[in-house]
Amino acid sequence: MIDCMRGPLFILVAAIAWGLEYPLMTSATRAVGMPVTGACLFVVSSLLLGASLLARHAYMGRTGKANPWPGWSALSPTLLVGAFGITANLTGLQGASLTTPVNMAALARSDVLFSLLISVLVFRERIARQAYLFVPVMLLGACLLVGVFRGAMEAASIGDGLVLISAFFVAANAFAAQRALRRLNGLAVGFMNCTLNAVMFVVVVGCTDSLSAIPAALRGETGMALIGLGVLAYIFFACYNVGLRTCPAWEARLICLLAPVVAAVVSWGFQGKSPESGQIPGMLLILLGAAGIVWLRAGRATAAEAAPASSEMCAATEREST
Numbered sequence: 229m230i231d232c233m234r235g236p237l238f239i240l241v242a243a244i245a246w247g248l249e250y251p252l253m254t255s256a257t258r259a260v261g262m263p264v265t266g267a268c269l270f271v272v273s274s275l276l277l278g279a280s281l282l283a284r285h286a287y288m289g290r291t292g293k294a295n296p297w298p299g300w301s302a303l304s305p306t307l308l309v310g311a312f313g314i315t316a317n318l319t320g321l322q323g324a325s326l327t328t329p330v331n332m333a334a335l336a337r338s339d340v341l342f343s344l345l346i347s348v349l350v351f352r353e354r355i356a357r358q359a360y361l362f363v364p365v366m367l368l369g370a371c372l373l374v375g376v377f378r379g380a381m382e383a384a385s386i387g388d389g390l391v392l393i394s395a396f397f398v399a400a401n402a403f404a405a406q407r408a409l410r411r412l413n414g415l416a417v418g419f420m421n422c423t424l425n426a427v428m429f430v431v432v433v434g435c436t437d438s439l440s441a442i443p444a445a446l447r448g449e450t451g452m453a454l455i456g457l458g459v460l461a462y463i464f465f466a467c468y469n470v471g472l473r474t475c476p477a478w479e480a481r482l483i484c485l486l487a488p489v490v491a492a493v494v495s496w497g498f499q500g501k502s503p504e505s506g507q508i509p510g511m512l513l514i515l516l517g518a519a520g521i522v523w524l525r526a527g528r529a530t531a532a533e534a535a536p537a538s539s540e541m542c543a544a545t546e547r548e549s550t
Contacts, residue, residue, distance in 0.1 A: 236521070238471030239483045245463040247490025252453045252460070259450040260441040262321060263432045265457070268445060270426035272458020273465060277419035280466065284415060305408035306417055310424030312401040317425060320394035326387025335391040337370045340485065342399035343478035351403075353476065356524055363482065366517030370485050372510025373492060402477035405469055414469030422465055479521060489514050 256265045324332050344363060347353040401421075408417045433439060445454055472480055489511050495501045 233522075235471045235473060235475030236479070236483060238467045239475050239480045240486065242464045242468035242471060243484045243486040244490050245460045245467070246484065247487035248494060249457055249460045249464070250487070250491035251494050252457050256445075256450055256453045256457060260445045260454075261438050263429060263436055263438040264441045264445050265454065266317065266321075267426065267429035267433050268454040269457045269461050270422050270429055272455060273461035274419060274422035274426045276458065276462040277415055277422055277465060280462075281415050281419055284413075302411040303416075303420065305404070305411065306420035307424070309401060309404045309408050309417060309421050312397045312404050313421050313425050314428045316394045316397035316401060317428070319390045319397065323387045323390030323394055327385055327391060331385075331388050332391055335388055336395055337367055337374075337485070338392060339395040339398040340367060340478070340481045342396045343402060343481040346399060346403060347476060347478045353478075355478070358520065358524055359479075362517040362520040362524075365520070366482055366485050366514050369510040369513025369515075369517065370488060372506040373488050373514065374510075375504060375506070399477070399481060402472060402480055406472050406477055409469060409473050414473065415466060417469045418462075418465030422461070482521065483518065485514055486518060 253265060253269075256268075320336070327335075340363060344355070348355060405417055405421070408420075433442075445451060468480070475483075492503070492507060492511065496503060
């Protein structure tokens, strides 16, 4: 059972790291702007992932288990991961500037639905019927938590369309990462993804007037916040990609809805903010949905252990998400 729960546990750690990023990203963005914040985040996380890869290779070499560095044929699938990530970031940032925060908060959660649709319609995965109950429960909880029902959503705009495109590519990125993980370990996939996004943000910084914000990004509390963001992003990408090896992409995106819960708790506990109307019920709904996913997976694991099945069958069961 522990082996079958390993993937979701890594995704859970990734979601916690992602949630911890929100307060730091808010303060850093206000100080130096989104382009510089994004560039620092991905550069730091890329350097940390690269260092981890080197350390892993050196350790494997000392134990006699080192594999040769992957060639182009193994690395090429990560280009699709990076391309989807870059597209999601660019369309999401542009969409955020053209729509309201309420619309942004609501529409960004649609990556869960896109993940489920891609799983069913494209990859023909079998989804447990109970899962169709937990998806709307968690989405409703996320909408309550981020305040969708506290503000009126405005009519559809170009910005809304860009946010939906971003959400689609967030979902597609997870499936592309799962394909790349067939040939590479999670650190390598995360490193390539972060590096490509770092290059994109550095180019954006160079093409805009954001260069003037760089001195402020290198000192004081802002500099510490940016380094902290990079470290949290490193934890997210390392754990997320390891978890995606055995956790279905739609399930991973659903677990990531816990990130706003973590962000809310941090805001209440460390930033002196008070819960707003609907946030606590929203949090409870998200936790209820997450508990339902754990219950489903535990049931599958118990059934796999009861049957004369091998570990390969357990992994196949996870992939099918039945």
